Amino acid sequence: MMPPSGPTLPTFEQFQSDILPVIVHRWQQSCFCRNPQFCKLLSFNFEDYTRTPAALLDAESLIDHLIRKHFKSPDGPISTDGRIIQIWQCPQCDSAFRESYAEYSIAMSRAFLRPLNPEQQLAPTGHYLLGFHAFRDFSPAQVHDFRPATSIESFLDALTRPPS
Numbered sequence: 565m566m567p568p569s570g571p572t573l574p575t576f577e578q579f580q581s582d583i584l585p586v587i588v589h590r591w592q593q594s595c596f597c598r599n600p601q602f603c604k605l606l607s608f609n610f611e612d613y614t615r616t617p618a619a620l621l622d623a624e625s626l627i628d629h630l631i632r633k634h635f636k637s638p639d640g641p642i643s644t645d646g647r648i649i650q651i652w653q654c655p656q657c658d659s660a661f662r663e664s665y666a667e668y669s670i671a672m673s674r675a676f677l678r679p680l681n682p683e684q685q686l687a688p689t690g691h692y693l694l695g696f697h698a699f700r701d702f703s704p705a706q707v708h709d710f711r712p713a714t715s716i717e718s719f720l721d722a723l724t725r726p727p728s
């Protein structure tokens with residue numbers, strides 16, 4: 565019997581303890597605001613595909629540990645129409661992102677960011693390690709422009725590549 569092939573993807577705990585610190589460390593050398601993979605990952609919004617609430621855990625972690633801890637928000641959150649809107653500014657390059665946050669149950673919230681500068685492009689396809697946290701009738705197959713990364717290294721390299 566052959567062992568199962570394919571990449572070993574991290575658990576949520578491993579992502580928090582081993583991968584996030586690498587991302588934050590690389591970000592401190594040079595931000596990723598002009599990296600289309602970074603912008604794409606943070607942009608995931610289930611409403612583009614389905615009415616079933618879903619969060620992309622990779623993006624939620626980055627928003628929690630990179631954006632909310634290291635970016636500036638001069639105006640703070642604004643509550644509007646069942647969601648919370650917040651503008652975040654990169655302290656390195658001043659690029660701004662607009663966060664939209666909403667809660668769907670006690671255990672289900674979702675945030676996503678869209679860049680406000682038109683020069684910040686989104687990659688056509690995003691890659692994730694952790695994947696989705698969602699209500700039961702959500703199907704990742706509906707999300708045609710995000711797929712699992714082939715390895716931790718390829719995920720990190722694509723996400724943290726400095727602007728060329």
Ligand SMILES: [Zn+2]
Nearest residue numbers: 595597654657
């Ligand atoms: Zn930046």
